[in-house]
Amino acid sequence: MRYKSLKGFWLVSLYLLLLLSIIGSGYGQHHRTDISVVASLPCYASIAKYIGGDLVIVDHIAAGNQDPHFVQPKPSYARMLTRADLFITTGLDLELWVPTIIDKARNKKIFEGAVGYVSAATDISLVDKPLVNPDRSMGDVHVYGNPHIHTSPLNAKLIAENILIGLKKVSPENSAIYDDNYKEFVNQIDRSMFGDELVDMFGGEVLSKMVMSGTLISFLQTKEYGGEKLISKLGGWLSKGMPFRGKKVMCYHKNWNYFARDFGLEIIDYIEPKPGIPPTAKHVKEVIEEIEKQDIRVMIVANYFERNSPKMIAERTGIKDVFIPLDVAGESDVNTYFDLINCWIDRLNEAFKLSG
Numbered sequence: 001m002r003y004k005s006l007k008g009f010w011l012v013s014l015y016l017l018l019l020l021s022i023i024g025s026g027y028g029q030h031h032r033t034d035i036s037v038v039a040s041l042p043c044y045a046s047i048a049k050y051i052g053g054d055l056v057i058v059d060h061i062a063a064g065n066q067d068p069h070f071v072q073p074k075p076s077y078a079r080m081l082t083r084a085d086l087f088i089t090t091g092l093d094l095e096l097w098v099p100t101i102i103d104k105a106r107n108k109k110i111f112e113g114a115v116g117y118v119s120a121a122t123d124i125s126l127v128d129k130p131l132v133n134p135d136r137s138m139g140d141v142h143v144y145g146n147p148h149i150h151t152s153p154l155n156a157k158l159i160a161e162n163i164l165i166g167l168k169k170v171s172p173e174n175s176a177i178y179d180d181n182y183k184e185f186v187n188q189i190d191r192s193m194f195g196d197e198l199v200d201m202f203g204g205e206v207l208s209k210m211v212m213s214g215t216l217i218s219f220l221q222t223k224e225y226g227g228e229k230l231i232s233k234l235g236g237w238l239s240k241g242m243p244f245r246g247k248k249v250m251c252y253h254k255n256w257n258y259f260a261r262d263f264g265l266e267i268i269d270y271i272e273p274k275p276g277i278p279p280t281a282k283h284v285k286e287v288i289e290e291i292e293k294q295d296i297r298v299m300i301v302a303n304y305f306e307r308n309s310p311k312m313i314a315e316r317t318g319i320k321d322v323f324i325p326l327d328v329a330g331e332s333d334v335n336t337y338f339d340l341i342n343c344w345i346d347r348l349n350e351a352f353k354l355s356g
Contacts, residue, residue, distance in 0.1 A: 031055060035171050038080050040089040040098055041068055042328040043150040044120055046337045048088060048163050051181045055174050056167070061101070064329030067304045069276065073100040081105035084116065085170045088163060091119025092126075094147035109170075118166035120159045124149050125212070127257050142275075150327070152258035153193050153237065153341055154208045160185050192338060195235015201225075211238075211262055217245070238263070240345050244352050248294060250287065250319065252301040252310065255326055259344065268296055271309055279309045291317045297355035298348065302326040320355040322347050 035056045039045035045060035052058065061077050062068050078101050081087060087110035089098050102111060109116035126145025149155045164182040168175045190204025198207060198220075210216035216238075220231040234242075245264035249256075252271045260267050269290050273283040290296070296319060301310050303323045314321040324347050325331045327340065334343050 031174055031177070032171050035086065035167070035174075036084045037086045037088065037167075038084040039087075040095045041150070042330075043156075043337055043340065044088040044159065044163065046328045046335075047156065047160050047185065048086075048167070050185050050337075051160060051164055051178055052167055053177065053181055055171070055177060062095070062327070064325055064327040064334065065304050065331070067302075068094055068327070069096070071095065071097045073097045073104070075104070077101045078104035081110060082107050084110055086110070086116045086118060086166050088118040088120055088166065090147050090149065091121045092144045092147040093142050115169045116166070118162055120162055121147065121149050122158075122162050124155050124158050127261065128254060146254055146257050148255050148326075149258060150337075151256055152262050153189050154211060154262060155258060156337060157186050157189055157208070160189075188338070191236060192341070193236050193238060195233070195239060197233040197235060198230070201233070214261075217264065237341055237345055240349070244298075244348050247298070247352060248296045250291060250296050250299040250313075252299070252305050255302050256300055263345075268294055271299075271301075271313070278306075284309055284313060288313055288316050291319050298322060298351045300324065300348070303330060318355075320351045322351045 033055050035052060037045070037048045037052060037056050037058045039048060039058065039060040041062050042060045042064045045058045048056065049058045059080055061080070062071050081101060082105045084105075084107060087102070089095055099112075107116075108114060111117060126147075126149075128142070128146040130143060130145075150159065160182055164178055167178045186204065187199075190199050190207070194204065194207050207216060210219060217231070220234055221229060223230045225233070241263045246266065248266045248268050249260075250269055250271065251267050254270065254275055256265070257267065259265070269287060271279050271284070271287055273279060279287070291299075291313070299310060299314065299319050299321045301307075301321060301323050303325050307323070310321045310323075313319060324344055325334055325340065328334055328337060330340075331343070334340050
């Protein structure tokens, strides 16, 4: 009788230990840790990795120092998409090579409109929308508006939200983790953009709306708090970018228009006579005249463009040419989206300082 009692005691104890072990291991959550995510561009991959964390395996197609307009649809890219759970692309007419790769992959999960397809540009307010129906004589004009959306940190928050929605669709069991990581990403963008003090006072959403409307800096310069102008509390990227706010620049291509909007740069003209059209000798001459006439000190060029024309213009005018990566991984030390924005601001500050 005593033997049966002891046996029952040990069986109950063993059951309780197993139950505690199962609860402690998170039984019932069933987190997948192998969600395959492929992005068309490195910046989208960087943001997806931030939100997905260790639960996702992320890859991208275009290189960070490659023109995203022109990517050859290699069979290896199609193979990447064959096993993808989620595919992230701009969703406009930037990556015209994407439909070919999707068709070759034959992965119905990532077809446009399917659960595993993410358009990064959804709900983003696009600039440079054509006023007339474009044709090929106008160059590489984008029919929906400027697709280089990632050059604005404020757009990055919407891109992150679109990626979040996609991740939650393909692996809803991990939704709580994705939500937490997304909130942290948005918080880091806001604090990187505005600094802690203003975010704590007004919140990132209010500050972002004021940037979009072009009223933030004037508001901070005129309103006081605690006996001093609010502009003294501005931190982050906007504070670092104040030395070049309002300055005139020349650009090679319309890559930087969202960045210019957020940071108050004035883009006077482009080295390309029309988007995607290489500069002619006549247009280069016109650019040189414009630089001299308006005393433009800095020229911004994505580092995948040819350098002969910008270098020649710099030699003729003394303008400071700044070759910078357009995307994450475009240079060896630009590994995240935050690295990318820091790189742009630091290089521009250095260029304007050197230009006198």
